Amino acid sequence: MKKRFVSMFLCAALSIGMFGAMSYEAKAEETVEIQFLHTAWVPAQLEILERAIADFEEKNPGIKIIETRSSWTDAPSQIMTSIVSGTAPDLIMCNTSMLAEYRGIGAIADLSTLVPEELINSFLPSAKAMITTEDGKIDGLPQEGCNWALFYRKDLFEEAGLDPNKPPKTYDEFLEYAKALTKDTDGDGVIDQYGYAWPVQAENASDYWVQFMQMCGADISTYDEGKWESRLSDETAIKGTQLMVDLVQTHKVTPDSVVDYDWEAVTNAFVSGEVAMMQNGAWVTGSVAEKGPDLDGKWGTAVMFDGPDNTVYRGYPNTFNILEASEHKEETWKFLDYFYNTPSDIEGLTIAGAFCNAAGGMLYSEDFIQYAKENYDEKLQPFLDEVDYCMIPPLDPSWQSLTSMYGNSTVQQMLMGSVSVDEGIHMLDEKLKEFHGE
């Protein structure tokens, strides 16, 4: 009797399970699921994103957005392995190196026919450059990003006999200022205040090196007839690298310890007065104010000084991209289209990004710049003044591999003087050619 009861119960459970699975399958057939992997982490931004998703799902009952949260550290390998293993998400957030790599393997979908001209025209030049492929196709939409400018200590300028309201504009001026600001303040025979520093050990360390090269007019890597070519051994690239190394080795206006500086370490050095000028991102305005409340009024920001041959400001947005492997490109685009055409979301992100909060958010659109100029303080003005002329790093698919494997360490070796510029740059040129298969 007991046995029969158990078997009847099992049969019933199985039948219910099967019916359940069938109805679930039917429901799943009706609903399109979009896998969205993003790296947003600031609570206010997340709130906007989630609200947008909820609103979109409500208006489009047949589409469900499934979020996967990641970090900028984990996302590159997470997405790359998912692409290779055929489990790639539909929609992702990319930074420059990720974009270049995924674009290089043809993993990003062409959106040229979907993105309206009007929307493209509302983006800033660097944003347009980011979303335009070498062949002129549009393959993404810019979202929040950041740019970098010069931070300087007004009080140390005054002590050195420099005008605190006139930060350097040309490279010669900058060098002159940096030399005047480099000194032994306590008379013990050791330099304890340096003119200039930048984050050599930051996650995006190579971007700073790129900027020095671009200041001398270097192309770094060019795309021609479907192939990337290394231009690292060009005179201009060597000149730019030498310019950077000379700050430590020849002029000694940058401390040797710069090789151990990430963005926070260089900020600490700036706040403590060990460094009088630094290049750093817009979000650091908040960090300086927080770390050095006593410095209120004693520091300022300025547009980056011109290079010997070129004016180069660094700044670019991250992007939203739909992956080529996605089976729901249309639905995914529908979500992006909804997001970009919902003023509350864009405005929300503007406020949430709060331009220079922890995320350093800046939306790369004309509207945002207008809004920011009317609403933000003078310390952020130089960042806004730069945005129309920002340059992006090389979107060569092999660039990230070169810099993370060899570039960052070789730059450090050149700065320490253990490898000469000539030797270092030629080695890197060869490695980049190897990656290209040149």
Add this chain to the structure above:
Amino acid sequence: MKKRIKTKIKTTATPYLFLFPCAALILVILIYPVLSGIINSFYNESLIRPVQPEFVGLDNYKSLLTDSMFLDALRRSVLWTLVILVFELFFGLLFAVLLNKDIYCKKLFRCLVLIPWIIPNAIAGIIWKWFLNESFGMMNYILKSIGIISHNLSWLSDEKLAAVSVVMVIIWKSIPFVAITLLAGIQAIPGDLYEAAKVDGARGSQCFRFVTIPMLKSIMLITSILTSIWNFNQLEIIQVVTKGGPGEATLSLPVYIYRLFMQTFQTSYASAAAVIMMLVLIVPCIVYVKKLLKE
């Protein structure tokens, strides 16, 4: 008869059935990836190159043997492992002997000694990164306060000092395990041996040399092998403290492989490097297993 055979089969099969889930798990999460890595090392797969991987035989291995970055990383890892071993054994034994004595608050000190081992590697790395900071670090402050140095030392930005710093942090992290294991070994030495040695006129140092050390030999060997394998594989501390820099001063083999695999996606080349690393580690493993089997 039939029943007896059935029982026998049941008795023989039962342990295997119990072992099966564990064996299957090991097969899936350990053996399969290792085999897959070995096979991959004979191809030229790179995730950022959109071409079908081709079989290249031993090409990756040949390239590695002429790759100065790889050879330097391998040399560095082997050398560091040996240096760390010497220091961790010395300090580990010292702490073990001290903690075995009847000192004040013995239990508290035994707990305190474990702290470096308890702290996760990444957290320990962050703590030391700040501790060794040239401008604000406690290390320079302490050394200056007691008059050992007059100017701040660049612990993490000078090539030689950075290597010393990383080795120092790993030694600090390894000492507790060695100390506690050796302490257990010391406590297991029969008191009669010391009494007999004393009757024969042995002094304290002689007791240590002729009783403690020989009795600890076996446990010291096993501890050395285990910690050497762990230290050779150390990635987190180096990655957090120096990221392999400045330059390539602290680029160990695991950091090199991590960069190859996770940052440049040269999966086949990284697999070949990992296979060589595995072969290097197999030597102490064989010694360890032999020792265990002997016992």
